[in-house]
Amino acid sequence: MVICYGIWYGISTSSAIVSASIILSYLNENNRPYSTQDVFGNLQKQHGFGKTAVVKVMEMLASQGKITEKVYGKQKIYFPDQSQFTDVSDSELKNLDNQISELNSKSQSVQQNCRQLETELKELNSSMTTEELISETEQLKKECKSYQERLQKIKLASNHVTPEEKEKVSLDFGDVPPLPPLGCLISSVPLPWSSG
Incomplete structure (x- = not known):
């Protein structure tokens, strides 16, 4: 047929x-x-x-x-x-409803777990890998070594200003007004402390 x-x-x-x-x-x-x-x-x-x-x-x-x-x-x-299809009794329907309720509860639990795992995965993907951390550590060590070498050169230089010299200069020139603004010099405006 x-x-x-x-x-x-x-x-x-x-x-x-x-x-x-x-x-x-x-x-x-x-x-x-x-x-x-x-x-x-x-x-x-x-x-x-x-x-x-x-x-x-x-x-x-x-x-x-x-x-x-x-x-x-x-x-x-x-x-x-x-x-x-065979007829279904009321007790079988209640049993099926209970199974549906349990499965819905399990489904919600699995979905929540899935969301947590997705969040954790995003965090892990956004963080640095071991290789990247090793590379960055090496780079920072090189920078630190370079700064230490510069500091050592500065310490070894003989033209340091001692605290006593700094204080003497401060006392000698303490009453000197600050430098005038650049505009005053350019436009020939008399300086505020000049006489006339």
């Missing part, structure tokens, strides 16, 4: 059989309503179905009674035949 419908709907028979089998098992596994666009979007990457082929196969499965088709305005919704 699939072969006849496959030819009638314009799909090659082998393609129709494979597509129908995959789409039917997908609908039965998920047991929820889907539009043709949903099925196409969910299976296209994995199986390479074209949208037209998905529409034709779903119409074919609905006409065979393997899935149910409901029309809401211009939208068609398809879902598996519910008679193939």
Whole structure:
């Protein structure tokens, strides 16, 4: 019967059989309503179905009674035949609700852990590697050695100003006013301490 419908709907028979089998098992596994666009979007990457082929196969499965088709305005919704599934008792539903609650709690915990690990990863990626730290340490040691050599040369120089000489100069020239601003010199403005 699939072969006849496959030819009638314009799909090659082998393609129709494979597509129908995959789409039917997908609908039965998920047991929820889907539009043709949903099925196409969910299976296209994995199986390479074209949208037209998905529409034709779903119409074919609905006409065979393997899935149910409901029309809401211009939208068609398809879902598996519910008679193939066993009835679920209230206790089983409560058990399933408890499992869902536990899984949601675990999921939130895993997501929080994932966020913490991502933050830690960002911190580690932004910090220096061991090689970079070694290189920077070597560079700083070289700079420190260079500064020490300069300091040693300055200490060994014979033209140091002793604290006594510094104090004597300060006492001798303590009343000298500061140098005038450069503008006064350039514009020939008389200096404030000059006479006239």
